[in-house]
Amino acid sequence: MKRLAAKQEEITKNTNAVKDKIRKKYEDMKRILDEDLRITLTQLDTEHEAMEKLVEERMEDCYHLTQELNQELDNLDAYVKKDTQDVDIESAETEKRISETLKVTHPDLIQMDEFKNEQLLSLTINLLLLIRSQVPVTKKLFQSYAADVVLDADTAHPKLIISPKGDSATYTGTWQDVPETPSRFDNTLNVVSQQGFTKGRQYWEVEVSGKSYWELGLTYPSIPRKGRKEDCWLGRGKESWCVEYFNGDYTAWHGGVQHELTLLAGKQFTRIGVYCSFPGGLVCFLGADTMTPIHCFCTGTFTDTLHQALCPGHDNEGTNWKPLQIRDASRSAPVL
Structure with a gap:
């Protein structure tokens, strides 16, 4: 001591x-x-x-x-x-x-x-x-930790279409003819990455422009995947951490604890960045356009392999059909 x-x-x-x-x-x-x-x-x-x-x-x-x-x-x-x-x-x-x-x-x-x-x-x-x-100089730092994230189609909910490259997830109202696997989510609109990591630092970015509903985060492989349990949703159990965006409001979740991020209400970002320090027990969510801090979890020690996870959300009355697109985090987004 x-x-x-x-x-x-x-x-x-x-x-x-x-x-x-x-x-x-x-x-x-x-x-x-x-x-x-x-x-x-x-x-x-x-x-x-x-x-x-x-x-x-x-x-x-x-x-x-x-x-x-x-x-x-x-x-x-x-x-x-x-x-x-x-x-x-x-x-x-x-x-x-x-x-x-x-x-x-x-x-x-x-x-x-x-x-x-x-x-x-x-x-x-x-x-x-x-x-x-x-600047921000943190952008340069995080870009050096850029991870190559490929989504695992075998884990995706049947109403999600995963691109051939595994770099995007799109909601569709049609139930896809996909094989049933133990790793597939059957109720929540989730998908996780193929590869996980157990050390080092990782940073990835997702394009969220034009969407009214999404969830992004990290999860252990042990996250429940079947049935209507609340723990199947990202951040609702102790196995995952996420930030949720719905109709202009941001909420951070872990262990079923909800953190309403009222200071960000109405603010929109083109990209969301997720940074994880495995040795530091840190998960940070940022508005990657300007590296605006959204929320950070100081988790202590991670106990299992971490996988990137996302949920593109349902159609939300016709306002949320665009995909969640994983971007190359080693390069800055183009200035429009």
Whole structure:
């Protein structure tokens, strides 16, 4: 007990140390981005100030010319009394001054460096895309644990159609002509994976878009498969863990204990990710689009082989015909 208590203290200490280091790195990233933003905006402000000063100078040139012309108009009588030739000469000189002033003060001659601005914006967009491609960082971590999940058609309820590759399950209102096996669910619309695992860490993702009812989770092989017992449903017995989605509401289940996830009510995800740490006794469900935590079970020690399990649900009054599709969890979903 003393050694276990020391181990517990060591785990807590190491976890806090890692959290502190990661927090500092995020703070460093924020400082770098804030400083880069300050430098970029300062440069743009400097150029803007220079352009404003140039415009003011051009306006002042036009103003002085206007003042001179007004003065010349006031002295028109004196010009008229002069020799016509002199008047023509001075008029030509005035027209020349006006033309030259209009030419050098034309607004089109004053332009921002649009190419530079476009380059700055492009670089900023690229930086944003780079950051988005790297976060959430947990996504990168979980992708390294991606599991190759193949559904076992011999376990599927007869009203489920399992794709030839074993990567999707679709509900059908028709009872399929399939052989009866001890491993087949005969009441609940469940199917489990062909392969199980007894060590390491596993992560898998399922496409759930367009569905109004589904269940996802993990189960021991010992989950009841026959009859109308409540334990046959995912999460209703001690053999399985699941998250259920029905008409906008999320519920987590294990051992028949219901956890209503009210904070997620109405929220929809394209993919759901399921992460399991066998040595850590951890089962986590996440909205894989943004790695939003849905629910985590801290189970302690697993006592048997774990299999991925899912239930695509019934037709739900015509709103739930789409399949549950297992996706390649080693790659991010495309951005639409």
